[in-house]
Amino acid sequence: MKYDSHFRYFSLTLIWAWLGIFALLAFLLVLGVSFLDHTQAHIVIPRLTFTNYQFLFQPMLLKIFGKSFSIAATVTFFCLIIGYPFAYFLSQLDRHYKSLLMLFLIIPFWTSSLVRSYAIMAILKTKGLLNLLLLTLGIIHQPMQLLFTNVAVIIGLVYNLLPFMVLPLYANFERLDRRLLEAAEDLGAGRFIKVYKILLPLTKPGIYAGVMMVFLPSMTLFYIPDLLGGARSLLLGNLIENQFLFANNWPVGSAVSVILTAVMGGMLFIYWRATQRHERQQVLL
Amino acid sequence: MIRLILCLFLVCWSGLSLAEDNVVNVYGWSSDMSNEIIQAFEKETGIKVNHSGYSSNEELYAKLRAIGPGSYDVIEPSSYYVSRMIAQNMLEPIDVTKLKNYKNIDPEFLHPSYDPKGVHAIPYFWGVTGIFVNRKYYPDLKITRWTDLWQPQYKNQLFMLDDPRELFSIALITLGYSPNDSNREHIKQAYERLRLLSANIKLYNSSAVVSIVGDEDATLGIMWNGNFYSAAAYNKNLEFIFPEDGFVIWVDNFAIPKGAEHKENAYKFIDFLLKAETAKAMSLNNSEAITNTAGRKLLPPELRDSKVIYPSDEILKRGIYQEDINDAALADYANYWEKLKLQ
Known part of the structure; x- marks a missing residue:
């Protein structure tokens, strides 16, 4: 008994300490630096300033923000329309196949995502597998120049982030009470009504969770546009990378990070509100 | 943090190498x-x-x-x-x-x-920086000078070295200045020239040039002649051009x-x-x-x-040896380069 409670205190302290140091403290440092100045010789000097945020409001950077959001939205959209039916069918299979397919979904994660991005390069190249296949089948007659475009960036991001959409949706589908669908059918609901009135509302938490887990990383995975994108495939993550590593401007890099965190906070808030309402509805039912 | 780790690593490493004489x-x-x-x-x-x-x-x-x-x-x-x-x-x-x-x-x-x-x-x-063109994609293209790269028909097609010095050299040459110019006004003009070029730039890269050009993921742009030779060894459609308006050695x-x-x-x-x-x-x-x-x-x-x-010596006459520029000019390069990359 005693041992058990010791262990619990230990692990709780560890978790809180870990989060406190590596999440909260790190974020506070970033937040602090984003209000400080810098000089050529010093990365950060203790002088309060708001210029870093003002600096972000120039047309050039606002354009990158806009582009980043639209790429992230496109990626999320494709992940959702691929991931939703995927998760549904996965949850419908019998146990044996389910775990096998789950394993196939997870296995690529054992390889570094960087290595997998290089594999995508090999597929999308002008002389790569995709063009070779389409040329052999006679579907196209000129190889497509896919690599180093935004299309390649979107393909890379969708591929890398799809499991983050599938897993929460799958968990959601698993918990779903099938009798509701049967009842709807008994009451004469067609296929469309069943999806629209039953399935979608009940899987809202899964959709929100999936969208969040895809939308934010797709703005920050800077190495994917670095590898697959061209001169203008810049995401917010690349902007942060650029400010920290090449421009030596940590304060501006921090300001961009803070804005990203604020966006994430806003989305978490919406998610929290949405699931609360959903749970209330369930209670009422 | 990364710097600290790197420093520690280097200290250990140099300590190890001291042990070996x-x-x-x-x-x-x-x-x-x-x-x-x-x-x-x-x-x-x-x-x-x-x-x-x-x-x-x-x-x-x-x-x-x-x-x-x-x-x-x-x-x-x-x-x-x-x-x-x-x-x-x-x-x-x-x-x-x-x-x-x-x-x-x-x-x-x-x-x-x-x-x-x-x-x-x-x-x-030693080597030079020039223009490469893949004749499979541009069979009749007449391109002889750096200024040709500014033509709107090459929108989103050019391959560029990821190297501020090389890009500014090109712009300075087309403006009639020396690529070793440290005049800040001239460098500013070069930056304005490069801003006009940026719509044509498809990609910046310096580390995988041979495979990108050899495998036709980029078909027109600037290149070092040594890399060109390696790429042309397995892609026969490539042609190298020594720009008539001058180039860097x-x-x-x-x-x-x-x-x-x-x-x-x-x-x-x-x-x-x-x-x-x-x-x-x-x-x-x-x-x-x-x-x-x-x-x-x-x-x-x-x-x-x-x-x-x-x-040949006749071609090399148009070459200009790369020399150092002063610190103010170097700071300008860094500043403008960052803006160019964000465009």
Whole structure:
């Protein structure tokens, strides 16, 4: 008994300490630096300033923000329309196949995502597998120049982030009470009504969770546009990378990070509100 | 944090290398040294080579400044960084009487403008920056000058080296200035020129040039002639153009940084590189032109007589040797470069 409670205190302290140091403290440092100045010789000097945020409001950077959001939205959209039916069918299979397919979904994660991005390069190249296949089948007659475009960036991001959409949706589908669908059918609901009135509302938490887990990383995975994108495939993550590593401007890099965190906070808030309402509805039912 | 870890790592690493006495620590361009060459040197002299690589002069310079003297015995800066390092007293003067094979170097390359007082650097590789075009995609394209790259028909098609110095050189040349110009007003004008070019730029890259161009993921743009030769070896549609409005000639040198711990071994290593046989192997490895006359004679005829690698004197007359620019100009480059990349 005693041992058990010791262990619990230990692990709780560890978790809180870990989060406190590596999440909260790190974020506070970033937040602090984003209000400080810098000089050529010093990365950060203790002088309060708001210029870093003002600096972000120039047309050039606002354009990158806009582009980043639209790429992230496109990626999320494709992940959702691929991931939703995927998760549904996965949850419908019998146990044996389910775990096998789950394993196939997870296995690529054992390889570094960087290595997998290089594999995508090999597929999308002008002389790569995709063009070779389409040329052999006679579907196209000129190889497509896919690599180093935004299309390649979107393909890379969708591929890398799809499991983050599938897993929460799958968990959601698993918990779903099938009798509701049967009842709807008994009451004469067609296929469309069943999806629209039953399935979608009940899987809202899964959709929100999936969208969040895809939308934010797709703005920050800077190495994917670095590898697959061209001169203008810049995401917010690349902007942060650029400010920290090449421009030596940590304060501006921090300001961009803070804005990203604020966006994430806003989305978490919406998610929290949405699931609360959903749970209330369930209670009422 | 990463810096701290790197520093700790370097401290440990240099501590380890101190323990071993018979070594030479070489820091050169990543693609320039092959394992065969290093092994041949180790076999001949019994000296162990610790080789590490970089992909830009800026990287070499920053690292040398950050870790201080004594960590490296041989480095490989380009011409314009040689003059910068001489000015900041970062290079040892080289006693050429200790280099038996110094005589192999083409006298044209000795005592260059970037190293006027005495010898601080041994010129080794040289090359030019020009235009490449893939004839499969542009069969009838007439392109002879840098200014042609600004035409709107090339929107989102050009391949560019990820190197501020190279891009600004092009813009400065098209404006009629020298690529070694430090005039801030001229550099500003060059930046405005490059902003107009940026809509045409598909991609910036310096590290995977050969495969990107050879595999036709980029079909028109700027390139170093050595890389071009490697790519053209397996893609016959490629053509190299020496721009008529002038182009940059660069020279990569071997040098000994101030405070090198194994200076005798550094001399032995550089002398080994200057042997005709080694120079031949070095040139075959990266297809770049060598200053080593004796070594060039040993090369296979297709490389030795290549008009791309060793252009005629008439073409070379249009070339301009790359020299250092001052600190204010360098800061402008960095500032404008960042803005260009964000466009």
